């Protein structure tokens with residue numbers, strides 16, 4: 001094949017990179033998180049391509065490299081938040097807790113990178129700023145912040161779904177005399193809250209994890225809540241030796257299970273319907289799920305995400321728990337005043353979140369009732385008070401899914417920019433390819449199940465599909481693959497239909513809809529039809545010689 005003959009091998013490439021010359025590779029991958037690491041391994045070691053990862057951070061980890069805020073922990077259980085492509089890796093790695101904490105995930109990903117000798121083909125501290133497709137050469141010219149240029153035949157974005165911080169445009173932030181941080185850009189040497197008056201804006205999954213930890217050392221923590229949120233106890237515990245033994249003996253079965261569930265987690269959704277269950281039975285089942293803790297609370301009944309009346313039973317149960325836990329009735333009322341169906345926004349899980357509001361050094365401000373107006377040198381001003389602060393923590397989420405892609409100046413055929421192509425919202429076939437952008441693959445792009453699924457399961461499927469596709473192209477001497485506008489349009493309809501069958505679009509500020517970012521088109525971005533169905537669709541497309549894509553020699 002042309003690219004295997006003409007391209008330098010990885011060794012030549014590395015010396016090119018050091019000498020600052022334009023490096024040429026078969027495949028460039030942007031991002032060294034879960035996706036980028038596995039994509040590198042597949043393309044380099046399985047297909048024998050020259051491949052390189054460009055990573056803005058100084059280490060592997062992607063989302064986890066940046067999200068080092070207090071309490072940062074994955075909500076998927078550790079044994080499922082793992083790669084499953086290597087039995088050896090599964091046999092040798094041991095997680096310590098039910099949910100992995102950020103530093104442990106970093107150790108895991110570094111272990112993977114070292115074990116498979118990936119770091120030699122990752123360029124750290126290299127932020128990609130542009131990627132322009134040259135039709136005549138059928139290559140992508142990729143530019144970095146430092147002014148370097150690289151060319152590649154295949155460009156794979158592994159930029160993550162939640163990597164572009166959303167810092168709200170609150171007037172006066174630049175005048176604040178204290179320090180402020182976004183949780184997704186947390187300082188690597190940490191932040192000392194001891195004796196400080198801290199204001200935290202945001203009560204999504206991140207804010208719910210951070211507040212209890214910040215409250216332990218801060219002099220005072222003020223939580224600014226715009227939208228009240230449900231949360232279920234995570235019930236994190238150290239893994240017992242028995243459970244660790246079970247995992248070693250059962251990983252093949254766990255893998256099989258995760259590949260057959262809708263959400264890629266190692267637990268199924270009950271077939272019971274909430275409304276077919278007596279109130280007493282329902283209460284008992286919710287109590288049991290509350291005791292078990294974790295994301296599987298939403299799997300207690302099959303109809304929770306589809307039927308508002310069914311959802312109300314879970315919502316009422318969870319509001320009741322808030323009122324039981326939080327001692328001050330006025331605070332409990334603000335926390336329980338939730339305006340959306342349970343799990344229609346990403347449902348947080350917590351360790352002592354609601355309990356934190358029983359501490360003397362924690363207070364809650366309802367900024368839906370009294371909006372934040374501005375930030376002054378002293379702190380945050382709402383419509384009815386000024387809160388004096390030393391530190392502001394923005395737990396305000398991300399410009400999700402499209403943000404990380406649109407931050408790069410991506411231009412496809414005829415100079416078409418991704419920004420223009422997506423002006424009315426993202427359109428992508430299977431979340432994998434955008435019409436007008438040949439040989440560009442987007443791992444966990446908008447239109448994929450990704451964030452509605454246990455991420456490593458979604459990532460492994462995408463990376464393997466892309467790898468098989470490139471392998472097919474090589475075998476059949478195909479030089480270029482590009483999806484069609486018709487296929488992308490049809491898939492957009494499918495994504496909409498899947499979302500509209502659920503309660504997920506019925507939320508005002510959901511990041512699934514892009515509605516958390518002012519001016520962002522309101523389009524439901526992830527595919528809600530389930531990982532199981534999605535996997536079958538992708539396999540069918542490949543089996544039908546990549547139906548929906550144009551392949552050219």
Ligand code: NA7
Nearest residue numbers: 168202203204205206207226227346395396397398509511
């Ligand atoms: P989320 O889930 O987007 O939560 C962001 C929070 O910040 C949410 O409570 C927002 O309120 C709040 N927010 C955002 N902008 C503002 C302004 N301007 N004023 C007041 N409050 C604001 O982000 P997370 O980081 O918690 O979680 C992201 C994902 O990471 C999570 O879903 C998991 O998949 C992991 P709102 O609800 O918009 O009213």
